[in-house]
Amino acid sequence: MTDEASFLAEYDPRDYPAVAVTVDVVALTIRDGKLCVLLVERGEQPFAGHRALPGGFVRDEPLDEAALRELAEETGLHPGEGPLERVHLEQLRTYGDPGRDPRMRVVSVAYLAFAPHLPEPTAGSDAARAFWIPVEDAKDLAFDHDQILAEGLDRARDKLEYTPLATAFVDREFTVSELRAVYTAVWGEELHAGNFHRKVLSVPGFVESTGETAARGGERGGPRAKLYRAGDATLLHPALLRPTREDRIR
Amino acid sequence: MTDEASFLAEYDPRDYPAVAVTVDVVALTIRDGKLCVLLVERGEQPFAGHRALPGGFVRDEPLDEAALRELAEETGLHPGEGPLERVHLEQLRTYGDPGRDPRMRVVSVAYLAFAPHLPEPTAGSDAARAFWIPVEDAKDLAFDHDQILAEGLDRARDKLEYTPLATAFVDREFTVSELRAVYTAVWGEELHAGNFHRKVLSVPGFVESTGETAARGGERGGPRAKLYRAGDATLLHPALLRPTREDRIR
DNA sequence: AAAATAGTGTCTGTGAGACACTATGAC
């Protein structure tokens, strides 16, 4: 029934209230070893004073482009260049229950963005109202954004297991320890350093050696680590399974 | 920028052409050992005479409900009762590129539906134009529905690995062989009967025994198989990995 | 009787995780 005739035949304005389409972005990065999400402070009703995910109305553009544009606007960066060049963007889910926005029917396409350490949005710019905050402190968000964030985090944690997503959180060249810190931050669990090391190097295409060595050892001592780049794998096989939690199963 | 003030301040009709929101459903079932998808024949332009996924405009209802309603309308069944009672519905992805529908901006929320053997839509009813067709014969669909179907199939094949989704394709009570037939049909690969049997029974919560035995043996002979119900697991652990295909990794 | 299937036993290779250990470098 996507055809025009049946659309017109069955059209009833009460059935089809004006619908707005927006994108909302769950942008994640790691700062000081903590997984952080980008939020904005709402100035207007409803939910004035509450925090919310960055987002906005879709223009005459693809949905992915709208998400990247919103992320750029809120961070004060330019899409596709500089720090935003390496951002990984993927669609999360679409939220469209009537009543999720008290003003009108809003269908929101949620996106998940992963970025290596973006700069703090600068005061004075358009992006002044945006800020990074540890995900465990991001509560009581506007609209249904608590739920969107929760589902985004679930997705991120899952994808670390079977995709090389973790490399999107580190610099182009990184050590195995830095990669492990990503897993630790996102999963919230310590991983055995030795086993993690062997595992990462054994998965084909996950990382490739640069031949270089880090300029210095760890902050609190230790030998200088070898540097790696992301490999060409799109799926990790065998996967890097997180410690099994019985409660995830049922 | 989901607030009303900034919406009005920045509003420009050229930026926000009328947007329609639809749902499209990739409904999968297994008929005669083949994975089949529900399609409709389009009568109107554009794509008149082409086949398309069932779908339609979203009314004043949650998105999930719209998907179930469309599925019910096209199959001539009643949502939530009878054969549609056990349908598994989940959101797939949202497609909204400008130009994907030549008439206007249409943002379509695609759903994936899994059902045990639904009846053929009856001729004479509203659903007469809908039909089941093996997925390998579903080509040249209208709009971007080829892509939506392809992504739906990918998702279905993935979810068989780590969720008990396969049980949504069989009757409430089933044999291990019937379950294996689902995997064979969806993955398009033969599985070793003995190993599959042991594996299924070893995954906690995947299936539970009814204590009963099938009324008769296989069509071409063999002992009568024990009957099982779906268990309470939502994730299979360890997962039932499909034979590794090197090309899936890169 | 013949053929197909249900279900089990067994062996092997791989990989995850626990633990131990060496070497290196920051402080």
Add this chain to the structure above:
DNA sequence: GTCATAGTGTCTCACAGACACTATTTT
């Protein structure tokens, strides 16, 4: 020197997949 870290070695257990085999049922 002290301590934390990088990276490797080794052992054990779980599991996937190959193969073999028995028992049971249909044609």
